[in-house]
Amino acid sequence: MTILLSVFLGLVPGLAWLIFFLKEDEHPEPKRSIFFVFFTGFLAALVAVILQNYLKGYFLENGIFGQNPIYVVTFVTIEEFFKFIFVYLTIFRSKYFDEPVDAMVYMVTGALGLATVENVALALRAGTAASFDLMIFRFLGATLLHAFSSAIVGYYWARGIIKKNAFFYILIGLAAAVLLHFVFNYLIILLKANGLVYSIIVLVFVSFFIFYDFEKLKRT
Numbered sequence: 001m002t003i004l005l006s007v008f009l010g011l012v013p014g015l016a017w018l019i020f021f022l023k024e025d026e027h028p029e030p031k032r033s034i035f036f037v038f039f040t041g042f043l044a045a046l047v048a049v050i051l052q053n054y055l056k057g058y059f060l061e062n063g064i065f066g067q068n069p070i071y072v073v074t075f076v077t078i079e080e081f082f083k084f085i086f087v088y089l090t091i092f093r094s095k096y097f098d099e100p101v102d103a104m105v106y107m108v109t110g111a112l113g114l115a116t117v118e119n120v121a122l123a124l125r126a127g128t129a130a131s132f133d134l135m136i137f138r139f140l141g142a143t144l145l146h147a148f149s150s151a152i153v154g155y156y157w158a159r160g161i162i163k164k165n166a167f168f169y170i171l172i173g174l175a176a177a178v179l180l181h182f183v184f185n186y187l188i189i190l191l192k193a194n195g196l197v198y199s200i201i202v203l204v205f206v207s208f209f210i211f212y213d214f215e216k217l218k219r220t
Contacts, residue, residue, distance in 0.1 A: 010120030041113020107154030
């Protein structure tokens with residue numbers, strides 16, 4: 001029962017934000033498509049963790065530790081890249097991928113799948129007693145970060161489709177996502193507990209642009 005409760009607590013932040021973001025789509029995607037894309041986040045998390053663990057050993061051998069900017073940039077780049085590539089390969093030829101805003105919707109969906117894997121793993125590690133508080137912080141912090149960074153990629157992907165130059169715009173989106181992810185993580189590394197407060201402030205600021213982008217694409 002304790003394990004099941006921890007799993008449940010780990011599932012809540014990602015699913016709650018998924019329900020919220022899906023309401024941004026005026027023409028809802030099929031539930032089957034949403035499920036498959038959400039599941040790609042699980043796969044992206046698995047591949048990212050395997051690669052990150054491999055690189056972690058290499059970095060430690062060479063004296064590069066978690067607070068080093070190179071370490072942080074490398075790890076967040078891996079996550080942003082695999083979040084994108086798994087969603088892209090799953091959905092870009094789908095008949096349901098039929099309007100620009102879908103790029104943001106599907107990218108956020110895949111990102112929340114990855115965040116959910118992280119949340120469940122952390123909840124199981126923390127135990128039920130600590131999981132509740134941890135998931136509140138994850139709900140406002142890292143889970144929302146994953147959604148926003150991938151929403152940025154989705155926005156630029158959509159702009160690339162409109163401009164018929166998807167590759168270039170996707171690169172811009174990935175660079176912006178990596179920058180946001182890096183700033184979020186590095187504030188926490190530098191400022192510890194206070195860093196989370198500043199990181200959440202950054203997300204609040206970014207949220208205005210994200211929802212503006214959603215509305216702009218809806219009118220496209």
